[in-house]
Amino acid sequence: MSHTIAVIEGDGIGQEVIPATVKVLESLDLDLEFVEGEAGDAVKAATGEALPQETYDLAAESDATLFGAAGETAADVILPLREAVDSFVNIRPAKAYPGVDAVRPETDLVFLRENTEGVYSGHEDDLSEDLSTLTRVVTTSASEKLAEFACEYVDGEGFSVVHKANVMRKTDGRFRDAVVRVADDHGVETDEVLMDAFATRVCLDPTQFDTIVCPNLAGDVLSDLAAGLVGGLGLLPSANIGDDNALFEPVHGTAPDIAGQGVANPMATVLSAAMLLNHLGYSEESDRVETAVETVLAEGPRTADLGGDADTDEVTQAIIDQL
Amino acid sequence: MSHTIAVIEGDGIGQEVIPATVKVLESLDLDLEFVEGEAGDAVKAATGEALPQETYDLAAESDATLFGAAGETAADVILPLREAVDSFVNIRPAKAYPGVDAVRPETDLVFLRENTEGVYSGHEDDLSEDLSTLTRVVTTSASEKLAEFACEYVDGEGFSVVHKANVMRKTDGRFRDAVVRVADDHGVETDEVLMDAFATRVCLDPTQFDTIVCPNLAGDVLSDLAAGLVGGLGLLPSANIGDDNALFEPVHGTAPDIAGQGVANPMATVLSAAMLLNHLGYSEESDRVETAVETVLAEGPRTADLGGDADTDEVTQAIIDQL
Numbered sequence: 313m314s315h316t317i318a319v320i321e322g323d324g325i326g327q328e329v330i331p332a333t334v335k336v337l338e339s340l341d342l343d344l345e346f347v348e349g350e351a352g353d354a355v356k357a358a359t360g361e362a363l364p365q366e367t368y369d370l371a372a373e374s375d376a377t378l379f380g381a382a383g384e385t386a387a388d389v390i391l392p393l394r395e396a397v398d399s400f401v402n403i404r405p406a407k408a409y410p411g412v413d414a415v416r417p418e419t420d421l422v423f424l425r426e427n428t429e430g431v432y433s434g435h436e437d438d439l440s441e442d443l444s445t446l447t448r449v450v451t452t453s454a455s456e457k458l459a460e461f462a463c464e465y466v467d468g469e470g471f472s473v474v475h476k477a478n479v480m481r482k483t484d485g486r487f488r489d490a491v492v493r494v495a496d497d498h499g500v501e502t503d504e505v506l507m508d509a510f511a512t513r514v515c516l517d518p519t520q521f522d523t524i525v526c527p528n529l530a531g532d533v534l535s536d537l538a539a540g541l542v543g544g545l546g547l548l549p550s551a552n553i554g555d556d557n558a559l560f561e562p563v564h565g566t567a568p569d570i571a572g573q574g575v576a577n578p579m580a581t582v583l584s585a586a587m588l589l590n591h592l593g594y595s596e597e598s599d600r601v602e603t604a605v606e607t608v609l610a611e612g613p614r615t616a617d618l619g620g621d622a623d624t625d626e627v628t629q630a631i632i633d634q635l
Numbered sequence: 636m637s638h639t640i641a642v643i644e645g646d647g648i649g650q651e652v653i654p655a656t657v658k659v660l661e662s663l664d665l666d667l668e669f670v671e672g673e674a675g676d677a678v679k680a681a682t683g684e685a686l687p688q689e690t691y692d693l694a695a696e697s698d699a700t701l702f703g704a705a706g707e708t709a710a711d712v713i714l715p716l717r718e719a720v721d722s723f724v725n726i727r728p729a730k731a732y733p734g735v736d737a738v739r740p741e742t743d744l745v746f747l748r749e750n751t752e753g754v755y756s757g758h759e760d761d762l763s764e765d766l767s768t769l770t771r772v773v774t775t776s777a778s779e780k781l782a783e784f785a786c787e788y789v790d791g792e793g794f795s796v797v798h799k800a801n802v803m804r805k806t807d808g809r810f811r812d813a814v815v816r817v818a819d820d821h822g823v824e825t826d827e828v829l830m831d832a833f834a835t836r837v838c839l840d841p842t843q844f845d846t847i848v849c850p851n852l853a854g855d856v857l858s859d860l861a862a863g864l865v866g867g868l869g870l871l872p873s874a875n876i877g878d879d880n881a882l883f884e885p886v887h888g889t890a891p892d893i894a895g896q897g898v899a900n901p902m903a904t905v906l907s908a909a910m911l912l913n914h915l916g917y918s919e920e921s922d923r924v925e926t927a928v929e930t931v932l933a934e935g936p937r938t939a940d941l942g943g944d945a946d947t948d949e950v951t952q953a954i955i956d957q958l
């Protein structure tokens with residue numbers, strides 16, 4: 313079966329790590345067709361729009377999308393793209409790799425972040441000179457959908473439900489109740505942790521947690537916290553999963569300080585592509601790509617962010633050589 | 636000048652650390668009058684109300700309040716109490732003390748958390764079987780008031796403004812604009828950091844930051860994250876400051892696992908009392924109390940949470956002996 317992959321480089325090092333990753337994917341000789349789309353600061357400067365309609369449509373119509381990064385326009389690009397692929401969950405693994413400097417090298421977490429609502433639903437109003445409001449939305453249906461996915465994802469293990477229902481009683485209360493109910497129905501164990509307590513506890517001992525199911529903003533902040541514990545955003549992949557469609561992106565941004573020099577680390581994007589392969593049913597190839605990255609991490613070469621002096625091409629070639 | 640201090644032990648180790656702290660305050664021979672009020676789980680079980688009106692009134696009418704902790708009813712007690720004292724800012728220092736096991740021993744931060752609005756303003760509605768909303772409120776006036784306080788607090792230094800205005804454009808945009816404008820007017824330097832990026836960066840290197848000014852929930856979560864970096868909530872004090880009134884509380888909770896045994900560490904509450912003394916104008920005594928705690932931390936005795944075997948009374952007496 314042939315798959316169409318939308319490829320959106322975006323800005324900065326997106327223009328380096330995405331072509332590198334496409335090379336890795338091409339070396340697998342699968343029946344993948346890559347179609348390029350444009351988005352980001354440069355497109356906005358040229359056309360007035362950070363995300364042209366045709367890029368939105370491309371993502372919506374492809375089997376999967378690989379996205380790099382956008383600069384100032386990040387929110388204008390990534391939030392509509394997540395919607396274009398109808399993604400209801402953002403999967404964010406945060407795993408410390410051996411040999412990579414980490415505050416908490418024992419960290420191995422996966423965040424399943426609700427990807428459609430919470431404060432991201434975006435109804436804001438200026439009600440007076442002095443006052444603005446934002447309407448935070450939580451539905452049982454979106455919470456249940458996330459929970460169904462989580463139950464399948466954990467494959468017999470339990471998960472933690474992280475929320476702030478002691479303050480956001482109706483909204484996060486609804487979220488918590490729906491998630492726990494679905495988990496109970498599936499015989500999946502859950503433990504509940506308040507969002508603030510989670511922030512303390514994960515620093516003290518990340519091995520207390522495995523899979524974390526949480527609302528949108530909590531997932532944003534707490535997964536970035538976990539990124540801090542594993543040594544930074546540099547290696548972290550992510551997936552936005554919808555029913556018929558999905559988008560994969562490194563967690564890092566455009567890295568303007570090193571963009572254009574050909575020295576960016578492609579690994580977070582390559583690991584995102586491994587998630588893409590798995591999503592399309594190429595689970596054996598997905599494992600091979602992940603293992604290849606781990607081998608290169610262990611044996612080198614390494615880019616500057618990991619203390620090496622290899623460039624993007626050398627690391628990309630080393631990954632391909634390991635496949 | 637005589638000051639009336641409302642003293643609310645609450646539940647669990649609140650009933651141990653508050654009396655210990657009152658002993659420390661009494662040993663200073665200042666003109667302080669202590670008046671006890673009740674709140675928390677036990678009061679709710681007995682009377683149906685976690686925060687009786689007379690305790691609310693006591694906090695509102697006293698010059699300052701010292702609060703311990705509440706269990707299940709924490710939100711029902713602390714949120715109205717913060718309102719009773721009209722507090723517009725929650726000051727949360729997170730400093731790693733020498734000799735205390737910390738993930739990031741170089742951490743020395745102070746969070747100035749907006750204390751009246753954001754998601755805490757609490758307008759929630761169940762709009763249908765499926766959907767609940769929460770109205771997040773941000774006003775220019777509350778943001779400016781916090782910023783005015785921050786400018787005075789940092790005393791010539793700059794501060795970081797942490798927000799999520801790339802998603803919450805009108806509400807956090809209003810917050811950011813107001814805070815930065817006030818800082819500019821005072822010639823105070825600011826740098827802006829997105830809330831998620833802050834979570835990563837503070838783990839990687841907490842020395843990048845000093846004073847952080849942020850909305851209510853951001854302050855809740857990010858100060859608890861910082862607590863994780865300094866080794867836990869055990870030593871952290873906090874202050875809720877209003878124009879004519881204030882409330883001081885340890886960041887830790889009721890610690891049900893050790894409550895009733897007389898072995899709780901009183902230091903977070905004693906440090907909260909040091910903030911209280913400073914607030915009432917006893918800055919010399921405030922410094923003495925803080926130094927006494929630091930000396931006992933360095934020389935012992937220590938409670939079990941810090942690897943020692945002293946009980947609450949011994950540590951309290953050691954602090955008093957250092958004054």
Ligand SMILES: CC(C)[C@H](C(=O)O)[C@@H](O)C(=O)O
Pocket residue numbers: 386387390391532801802831
């Ligand atoms: C760019 C921004 C809108 C986005 C988010 O908040 O989701 C980013 O922080 C992320 O987590 O991918």
Ligand SMILES: CC(C)[C@H](C(=O)O)[C@@H](O)C(=O)O
Pocket residue numbers: 478479508709710713714855
């Ligand atoms: C108990 C809870 C309502 C409270 C808060 O969210 O403010 C607590 O977490 C805190 O930070 O003091």
